[in-house]
Amino acid sequence: MPRQLIVFDRPRRFVAGTVGQPGERSFYLQVADARRVVSIGVEKQQVTVLADRLDQLLEEILQAAPDPALAAALADQGALEQPIDEEFRVGAMGLAWDEEDGLIILEAQAPAEDTETAASTLLDDEATEGPDAVRVRMSPAMAHAFVARARRVVAAGRPPCPLCALPLDPVGHLCPRLNGYRRTITLAP
Numbered sequence: 001m002p003r004q005l006i007v008f009d010r011p012r013r014f015v016a017g018t019v020g021q022p023g024e025r026s027f028y029l030q031v032a033d034a035r036r037v038v039s040i041g042v043e044k045q046q047v048t049v050l051a052d053r054l055d056q057l058l059e060e061i062l063q064a065a066p067d068p069a070l071a072a073a074l075a076d077q078g079a080l081e082q083p084i085d086e087e088f089r090v091g092a093m094g095l096a097w098d099e100e101d102g103l104i105i106l107e108a109q110a111p112a113e114d115t116e117t118a119a120s121t122l123l124d125d126e127a128t129e130g131p132d133a134v135r136v137r138m139s140p141a142m143a144h145a146f147v148a149r150a151r152r153v154v155a156a157g158r159p160p161c162p163l164c165a166l167p168l169d170p171v172g173h174l175c176p177r178l179n180g181y182r183r184t185i186t187l188a189p
Helices: 044-064 068-072 115-121 140-155
Strands: 005-009 013-019 026-032 037-042 086-089 092-098 103-109 133-138
Touching: 013 044, 013 140, 026 044, 026 133, 037 044, 044 092, 044 103, 044 140, 133 140
Parallel strands: 005 133, 037 086
Antiparallel strands: 013 026, 026 037, 092 103, 103 133
């Protein structure tokens, strides 16, 4: 099937956000420029891994060439832009560093029927067949702001059980450490 590649070069906004209440949240990556807003669905764990990998890449970049402007990156606290029309759910992601332009490249792909096809088309400019993808070329400062926000978004979920670290529901949960007994904990408002 023909591949649709949506490219954003230095977008005005690239964020992770959620819709819904803790325990029932849907996670999204949203990228916007002057003409369009694209939202793609992700899992909470994908947001966590992406933030970690971007943070590692930023460390490597800063070791090679320190950038004092990176620490001054503006935090994006705003809500996701409406309407949130999911283009696709993310199946695979890739990161790269464009040393010539000084930009981080992120590509998020829709799930592929064949994992070999997905791997071969990830970050490939010449691929005409394969899963749809969104490619974002962003500054290290924007990536730094993304990491900080992504970590806040993930942490804003349900608090962990002090015994097993699984998420607590407002009515408690079946804690494996208590051998199946229901532990009820009242959460502070």
